[in-house]
Amino acid sequence: MMRRWAAIVITIVALAAMARPLVRGEVFSLRDHSGYFLPMRWFTALELRSGRLPLWNPYNASGEPWLANPQTGVFYPPAWLFTVVPFVPAYVLFLLLHMALLGGGAFVLFSRRVSVPSALIGAVSLMVCGPLLSLLDVSNNYATFAWLPLVLWCAVAGARPRTSALVMAMSFLAGEPFFAALGALAFALLRWRAPRQLAVTALGALGLAAVQLLPFLEMLRGSDRMGTRVPSELLRDSMPPRDWLRIALPPQRNVLFDPALHQHFLPIIYCGGIVVLLALLAVVTSLRRRDAQVALAVVIVIVVAAAGSYLAPVRSPLPLLLRSVGNGPRRV
Secondary structure (H helix, E strand, O other), X not given: OHHHHHHHHHHHHHHHHHHHXXXXXXXXXXXXXHXXXXXXXXXXXXXXXXXXXXXXXXXXXXXXXXXXXXXXXOOOHHHHHHHHOOHHHHHHHHHHHHHHHHHXXXXXXXXXXXXXXXXXXXXXXXXXXHHHHHHHHOHHHHHHHHHHHHHHHHHHHOOOHHHHHHHHHHHHHOOOHHHHHHHHHHHHHHOOOOHHHHHHHHHHHHHHHHHHHHHHHHHHHOOHHHOOOOHHHHOOOOOOHHHHHHHOOOOOOOOOOOOOOOOOOHHHHOOOHHHHHHHHHHHHHOOOOXXXXXXXXXXXXXXXXXXXXXXXHHHOOHHHHHHHHOOOOOOO
């Protein structure tokens, strides 16, 4: 009964977040919505509705590969919603579906370790926190991230290989290869003691995602992003460690950092004091558990890596690392 109520609450939260644009027939337009994802979803849906497989988009950048770009979601089943529902509601429903998926996946994952009410609080906190809401305008990132709690659940619950393979394949087809790779890596680290099942899952996921993965890898061979990268470019948006205080304190209350920031994405990491306090309480009371130790270690690695140019242990080895990789000439 409690789980049923949890599902209802998660659905209500997702509906509440998207109710206004759905009722008023609006779409989001801030940042990448209007400049990238609205036209991308429109063109892809138009081609599919016309019975054409969108191999190429002649209207962008004097023409560019389209099917090979995983962000287009040509082979992602939830993105087919745009072919059967009018575009405006489809755009909002696509985001609503993944918000509910994120909350539901987080709930079933968290409820393996904590009580149902605690799992629900954690799931809803994840759904409405700043970092996740900020991904709504990069819908390929948001859609892929929405699958990651289920990827982790498959690992810790020992789900059947075909179920795990399907979930991992969907995370890649959703359109953000980096997030999908992180999820697959986490799955492998959690299931390394079952090598046979891990191998079957990996082969199944690769087989299901191959229709998008192989064209994507071929496109990367000719990408200009394969060219040389300099440390100053890689470290351009480094984050001072003190600015992590923003996750708990809003700018007007936090006097320990300069409000005039060059990194305009910093304000979106705000999670709120209550959520951060609950997280700290969970870490302190569960520090002897392996999963809490792993979570804390991941947080520390993220803070150190994000510090970039502000932290010598990260800044100094980077030029040596780039030279060792031996990047080839830049391709145009």
